[in-house]
Amino acid sequence: MKDIIYHPIGIIHTPFKEPFSAPMQLSKAKDVEGRIEIFKEFLDGLKDLEGFSHIIILFHMHKIKDFSLLVKPELDNEIRGVFSTRSPRRPNPIGFSIASLVGIKGSTIHIKGVDMIDGTPLIDIKPYIPESDSLSNTEIGWLKRK
Amino acid sequence: MKDIIYHPIGIIHTPFKEPFSAPMQLSKAKDVEGRIEIFKEFLDGLKDLEGFSHIIILFHMHKIKDFSLLVKPELDNEIRGVFSTRSPRRPNPIGFSIASLVGIKGSTIHIKGVDMIDGTPLIDIKPYIPESDSLSNTEIGWLKRK
Numbered sequence: 001m002k003d004i005i006y007h008p009i010g011i012i013h014t015p016f017k018e019p020f021s022a023p024m025q026l027s028k029a030k031d032v033e034g035r036i037e038i039f040k041e042f043l044d045g046l047k048d049l050e051g052f053s054h055i056i057i058l059f060h061m062h063k064i065k066d067f068s069l070l071v072k073p074e075l076d077n078e079i080r081g082v083f084s085t086r087s088p089r090r091p092n093p094i095g096f097s098i099a100s101l102v103g104i105k106g107s108t109i110h111i112k113g114v115d116m117i118d119g120t121p122l123i124d125i126k127p128y129i130p131e132s133d134s135l136s137n138t139e140i141g142w143l144k145r146k
Numbered sequence: 147m148k149d150i151i152y153h154p155i156g157i158i159h160t161p162f163k164e165p166f167s168a169p170m171q172l173s174k175a176k177d178v179e180g181r182i183e184i185f186k187e188f189l190d191g192l193k194d195l196e197g198f199s200h201i202i203i204l205f206h207m208h209k210i211k212d213f214s215l216l217v218k219p220e221l222d223n224e225i226r227g228v229f230s231t232r233s234p235r236r237p238n239p240i241g242f243s244i245a246s247l248v249g250i251k252g253s254t255i256h257i258k259g260v261d262m263i264d265g266t267p268l269i270d271i272k273p274y275i276p277e278s279d280s281l282s283n284t285e286i287g288w289l290k291r292k
Binding site for chain 2: 001002006007008009042043047048049050051052053056058069079081082083086090091094098125126127128129130132133134135136137138139140141142143144
């Protein structure tokens with residue numbers, strides 16, 4: 001099948017300078033602040049975003065150079081299939097995070113609750129919509145034993 | 147900045163044969179069934195996934211050939227910034243859906259609650275983890291007036 005080619009639309013800045021200093025997904029520091037610098041040519045797309053309290057951020061984990069189909073999650077002693085984890089060592093190293101939207105000034109989006117490393121290329125921003133995104137009555141597989 | 151290159155890891159099959167016959171994000175038919183065919187070489191990555199009731203699906207909206215920074219959502223009369231909507235006409239046409247996981251047989255993942263078109267390339271699967279993904283006390287900007 002054909003390759004899928006995306007282009008960064010901005011850069012995410014966080015306090016985390018090294019891959020392994022970022023908080024793990026499940027314990028992510030809700031109060032860690034960061035900012036997104038959107039490239040000027042995409043600025044118009046931010047209209048109306050400020051009314052949302054939370055945004056979905058899709059980003060390219062550019063420091064990840066290889067993947068593994070079986071991984072050992074940090075909080076677990078067993079080997080798990082990578083698609084049952086949030087490990088960055090995935091076939092396509094695409095990251096997904098939900099952040100609080102603090103405010104937008106020009107091309108800078110201030111956010112809270114970041115877990116990616118500084119300099120991460122941004123792929124997309126979507127509004128968090130609880131009607132479709134916030135689920136209850138879920139089962140969490142191997143994680144429920146943690 | 148450098149292009150980001152991803153490779154499809156499978157194909158998503160749904161009843162929707164045309165781009166505009168798929169249900170809109172906000173009214174997505176929770177009972178529509180579909181299936182994902184994972185390419186054989188990624189099969190080991192599905193280990194342990196079946197214990198989760200819901201999965202996050204990231205996919206490439208391969209029929210989208212251009213984008214617009216300002217769009218008119220189907221349920222709205224005003225022009226909105228594309229990043230404040232779930233419109234597919236985004237700079238990087240990457241789709242995000244949460245589906246119920248019905249079951250896995252070999253390389254076939256049966257899912258429910260699909261809104262993408264038949265033949266959509268799959269980029270990633272992640273487990274839905276309510277601790278980080280299910281938020282309450284959210285604000286939904288322009289959508290709250292609908």
